[in-house]
Amino acid sequence: MMKEDFKNFVSFISDNDPMQVLIVGETYCDDTFRIERKNSDMMALEYIIDGSGTLDIDGQHLTPEKNDVFFLKLGSDHKYFPDAKNPWHKLWIVFDGKLAQTMAECYLPDNTYLFKNCNVKPHFESIVRLAKQDISYDKILSAVSLELMQIFMYIRNRVEMDNDNIAHKIKRMLDESVESHFNLDDLCADVNYSKNYIINIFKEEYGMTPYQYYLERKIDAAKVYLIHTNMSIGDISKVLHYADQQYFSSSFKNAIGCSPLEFRKKARK
Numbered sequence: 001m002m003k004e005d006f007k008n009f010v011s012f013i014s015d016n017d018p019m020q021v022l023i024v025g026e027t028y029c030d031d032t033f034r035i036e037r038k039n040s041d042m043m044a045l046e047y048i049i050d051g052s053g054t055l056d057i058d059g060q061h062l063t064p065e066k067n068d069v070f071f072l073k074l075g076s077d078h079k080y081f082p083d084a085k086n087p088w089h090k091l092w093i094v095f096d097g098k099l100a101q102t103m104a105e106c107y108l109p110d111n112t113y114l115f116k117n118c119n120v121k122p123h124f125e126s127i128v129r130l131a132k133q134d135i136s137y138d139k140i141l142s143a144v145s146l147e148l149m150q151i152f153m154y155i156r157n158r159v160e161m162d163n164d165n166i167a168h169k170i171k172r173m174l175d176e177s178v179e180s181h182f183n184l185d186d187l188c189a190d191v192n193y194s195k196n197y198i199i200n201i202f203k204e205e206y207g208m209t210p211y212q213y214y215l216e217r218k219i220d221a222a223k224v225y226l227i228h229t230n231m232s233i234g235d236i237s238k239v240l241h242y243a244d245q246q247y248f249s250s251s252f253k254n255a256i257g258c259s260p261l262e263f264r265k266k267a268r269k
Helices: 098-107 121-132 137-175 183-192 195-206 210-228 233-239 245-256 261-265
Strands: 004-007 020-028 035-037 043-050 055-059 060-062 071-072 078-082 089-095
Touching: 004 137, 020 137, 035 071, 043 098, 060 089, 071 078, 078 210, 089 098, 089 121, 089 137, 121 137, 137 183, 137 195, 137 210, 183 210, 195 245, 210 233, 210 245, 233 245, 233 261, 245 261
Parallel strands: none
Antiparallel strands: 004 020, 020 089, 035 078, 043 071, 043 089, 055 060, 055 078
């Protein structure tokens, strides 16, 4: 059975406030819970205490679960709902204002809406507790703004810490996928980041895009097969999942300057 407890501050909001706290709440979802918005006129951060579910936002399909935070961006198209058998228990805050928008732009990576394993439950609990206090909206706003800043800073630090390893993780995944079909969408889903973010992080570390690296690793693998095996050119192209032998030979020649057969002859002299 769904249960929701929230505090609405919309009537206290002034357009002059750089930070605006609209609604703060806690929700025990059930299978009837479903939110869908087009060109959303609000921003929100939601922390999953327990359960799992689905978030579709601006073309991304995400699965927030226990200890995750997801961000609903101003102007986004999104819909979200809990798993019917394991529904969410979540804490959330809806906010707006120029300062809030600037904080989101500065502290959250572009086109990234799900942040895994975030230890920010105490901050969300503090926000909910503050919202329920019998004090002025101004005092609530000041205190909640500080907690919100702490959440933004935690997420940014967590992302930066993950960035130290994310390029290496992508490289390892690509190395393991040399003899399979490359799909950047699948890679994005595995690491929960947008295409642009993944490409930029990888390029900063290795000087090329993930796809360029993937193609180079395929050529390296092809060289090994050409030198150390008697596999046919057609069989090598199949093992490396090229569309066909002609495309493999063309790709190899563009990269190395000679055909696979010419390379094999030169390498075995």
